[in-house]
Amino acid sequence: MKCDSGRLRAYLDEALGPQEQAAVATHLASCPRCRETLVQLRQRRMEVERRLLALEEQAYQAPDVALALARFRARVQLSQPSLWTSLERRLEMAKRTLQAGRWRPVAVGVMTLALLVGLFSLAPVRQAAAQFLGIFRVRKFAVIPVDPARVNQLEGLANLLESGMLGQPTFLRQPGAPQAAADAAAASKLAGFTVRAPSDVPQGATAGPFTVEVGPAVRLEVDRDMAQAALEAAGVQGVTLPPFKKATAEVDVPVVVQQEYRTPITFLSVVQAPSPTVTLPPGLDPAQLGEVLLQVLGMPASDAHRLAQTIDWTCTLIVPAPTNVVRFREVEVDGVTGLFLEESRASSRGPAGMVTWQKNGILYAVIGENIALDALTRMADSLR
């Protein structure tokens, strides 16, 4: 065997195959020069390693991957000006944020809007499902646990919709730019409903201004065959849409108001919005379409059938919750029954959670990170 310092260097890292490692070892036993080289190489590797390790000794803070992805999406999708796309993006962002286990300011503010609007845009089938409901307004919530394995398929479905496969939606009203309001009175004036502000906020919290954003009104015509094909293309198997040919759905998100509170360790956001409405032509049995929706979310057919019969489909918002990400339960808040959702995975920055409820036609959500449930509900209860 020839003396070869490169091979010795690889030998040192045990990067040669077993036979070659053994061959080098045998050679070393009989070659004092190579043994000396090996000592030098090992010494130098240690020195270099030590110096490079100095770079490790900086205070490292893990990046917010969800936020980074949101930025990335914003960057690559600049060329797609469609407002529908931007709504979709918000939903995706919120979902990604949930998946990555982080709820960040950039996402939480739009989360409620995204959940509400997104629910109707996520799956083409949902459009179909909703169209027979007459006018839909949110009065209740039903959380449907979603298997993590299903989430990718649902996203595939959302992407198909975004790609315009089911036709481009018509904007009946373009969403407005966010407007700032100094206090609840000014926000109420802009929003056209009575905006409330919490009186019980965590100690030392600074309140940001109210942001008032007029939402879009959108019409989408759904072709049944296309919707069915989309389900199959996205890998959602064994779900058959009820018979219809084309159906038109209209979604209207009147206005969304948001206010932020910050302490050094907490971020809180209060979102309030008149319930979005979904207007649809009269038609099939709502429960039948709801059943399809539940199946799309991954529920076995028999369970979907049973549950669909118990839900009032004209006023129940279905909240899909990936089980590996979100825990939920009912809570009493603001004098009504609401829903508490929190991330189920431990995170280095404390838990994030959301209380959401509906009262007098207005949907509310108080979203916070690194804050206990009772502080969230106290804040929710203190809205005046």
Added chain:
Amino acid sequence: MTTDALLRAAERSRDKVEFEVLFLAHYEAVYRLLFRILGSSQEAEDLAQETFLRLYGQRFPQGREHHVRSWLYRVATNLAYNALRGQRRRERRQEALYGAQAAGDEGTDPSEALLRKDEQESVRHVLASLPSRQAELLLLRYAGLSYSELAEALSLAPGSVGTLLARAEAAFEAAYRTTILVPAERRKR
């Protein structure tokens, strides 16, 4: 819409989901690597974004998708190296303007943290002085890439990695001794 168009849409949709899965899987490792090299979270974030921007739309040949990690590391390291070179050029200009005075002052601070910081800056300085292939090889190796990953990432013959690594380490040590240790000793006198 025809069936073909439908299939294409489905494929695009899968591509997008797959890309985001990659983003979520690798972003933190890429960021961490960049942060380590650059010592600035802002720069690390910017270059991590740039790295994934280059991945976006990149098509990996069938069966080579698992090389994504080494590909990402390679691109990130290359971007970081160029950034270090840029910093070094700026430093040189400043030194030319203000003389070596500033450097002498730094060394006299007794704070341990500052000494560590000084050492990190020295390592960056030395890396920036090496040829890019050597600096990148060292950084990628110490970021944990195996020999075969290194060969893949830097388009090297697998058998040559040991030789190149030994050379790069020798060059690093030599540069470190001449540019850092020697001036420090001179200062002491």
